[in-house]
Amino acid sequence: MIFLKRRAFMTFKFNYETSKGIKQVILTNCGQAPFKRFSILGNSHQDSTTGKQLFDVSALKNISGFSVDEDGFIMQKVYNTTSPKTLKELIPSIEAGKSYYLSVDNPDDFTGFFGFTGSVSAWHKNQTFVPKEDDLNIRPGIVSKVGGNARYRLMITEGQTASPYEPYTGGKPSPSHDYPQQIKNVGKWNEEKQKYEVDVRVTGKNLFDKDSVQLNVEFGDANSDFISMKDGWFVSDFIPVFSGKTYFISGKKTGYGYKLYDIDKHFIKNIQLTHGRLSVEDGINYVRINGEMKDLKNIQVELGTTATSYEPYYKEQTATITMDEPLRGIGKYQDKITKDGIARRIRSVMLNGNEDWKLYGSNGNINNFGYILREAISNNVGQRSSLTFSSYKSGVWATDRLGQDMFARIIRINLPKDVFPDVETLRNWLSQSKTTLQYVLEKEVIVPISQSEQDAIRALTTYHPTTVITVDGGDVDAGIEVEYAVKNKEKI
Structure with a gap:
């Protein structure tokens, strides 16, 4: 048997x-x-709103060099522009001798108001300012980042501490x-x-498609075929990301970093980072990764603040x-x-x-x-x-x-x-x-x-x-x- x-x-x-x-x-x-x-x-x-916002952003509408979107963001073309309106016209309820605080969304794009006659010649971002009577009638210089094309949003409140942004409502709750x-x-x-x-x-989980990479022609010579010059380097396809989120990029040991783009896939800026956390700021919708071809099999782009086990795309x-x-x-x-x-x-x-x-x-x-x-x-x-x-x-x-x-x-x-x-x-x-x-x-x-x-x-x-x-x-x-x-x- x-x-x-x-x-x-x-x-x-x-x-x-x-x-x-x-x-x-x-x-x-x-x-x-x-x-x-x-x-x-x-x-x-x-x-x-609480009514704390004192800055009337509509004062900058229809003024050359400035535009304002529906969310209150100011777009400034030239980095240092003299305001066509006085400080009192920009901040209707401002009074001499009181303390006011200036806070900014997108702080890298804005520096402050300049040109005052008192002991403080400038009102910098994230600082308190006490205007003198003469300051109220000054048309201050509005200084953004060097190079222009800035985008920022201002919140000005009475007191010495910052408050979250809210639209101007004439000092009344809404x-x-x-x-x-x-x-x-x-x-x-x-x-x-x-x-x-x-x-x-x-x-x-992994948002990086290794099969979509292209030779990175951006580093080539216009007279070459772009292959002999930078053979072995790649640029990824556009990877969708969301503002306010943090992504972790792992498996990338070398390379020039990342390129960031807006919703229309227009280039915004470079980030020099080989791997690790990528915190997505407002206005960024896509990222492209630069690196060496030898890293392709290991790269992972995932939502979160730490690397987890590798999964295929x-x-x-x-x-x-x-x-x-x-x-x-x-x-x-x-x-x-x-x-x-x-x-x-x-x-x-x-x-x-x-x-x-x-x-x-x-x-x-x-x-x-x-x-x-x-x-x-x-x-x-x-x-x-x-x-x-x-x-x-x-x-x-x-x-x-x-x-x-x-x-x-x-x-x-x-x-x-x-x-x-x-x-x-x-x-x-x-x-x-x-x-x-x-x-x-x-x-x-x-x-x-x-x-x-x-x-x-x-x-x-x-x-x-x-x-x-x-x-x-x-x-x-x-x-x-x-x-x-x-x-x-x-x-x-």
Whole structure:
């Protein structure tokens, strides 16, 4: 009789786990398989201010040598430009003898204000300044980095300490009816398509594609074929990166460093670094790596602050979803893109004064107005709505999040009685104000997406062992929620 000895061996079985994050999630121990569930979640953001900002950046608009974008960044062409306006015109509330602090976003691009007559001739960045009476009427020199083409944002506050940047609102907190704040949502506006877009990227952990490198002609001689001169050197393809994130580059022992580019792949600057951490600053969207060909098999570019075990590069998977309206979210209620379509839970309307507004009472100098939203959620269990022109008041829902309380489908707003004495005044103001209201629907509404977009989402798969999902929703970060296969070993 022959006896067969049973051999123990390993096999793999897929189980599923759920992961959720904002803008980017990293999945580990993945089995290579399609996602069981893939959702992109909406989000809404509304800036608020304390009124601390004293610098009115609009004073530099339409002035030769300067431009100002919608986020308050100043673009300065010449590094030393005499201001066409006085210090008092740039900072309307400034007073002689008081202390003021000047802080800067992108500090490498800005030096300070120069040309004062007092004991301090310059007001440098990240410093306190006490102006004299004569200083208020001086047109100071505005000094950026040498070479010009600077981009920076200023925050000037009373006192001796820095404060986070916020837009100028005349010294008043906002949002308010004097200084409305736009409600921003997930979705990039495509002017050509007249649609909002959300881009999805699925990659492995390693973002460096060694098969995409090119001979680095930038170091060659214009009269050579670029091969004999620098044979053995390479430049990588464009690697997408995100501002505010840190990446770790390992396996690169030699080379000239990295080249950084903006969203349009225009060159910004070089960094002389062979390996290690790369912290991405604002305005940088791509990096290219220079190095020697002998390093190719070892290089890894990954999200994080330390090197981890090497994994090969996997080809990027992408999907772009187009929408007539952006993805919104208020508290725990969110619009959601799935394989089957867009599940809408938030509605946005532009108020025009024709709504059925009523005066619900007064408290001191405050009038409380409201009207019924017929399709809105009705149970009072949390934040329901957001409004561009009115922030929370005492006695209304106690939260720092955007919007106003809603009870029994009534949106309520509190406004000064001396400015809004009656409903008619409110109606007239709303007819011109372009005020946006967002609120949660009682029932979810499904909006279809194209078949090609459904197919693109369904085709996305995980990579083994690490998968990185990134969603680009524009100014506001989208949420990500997925159910995916994980690889478990079982002994048989």
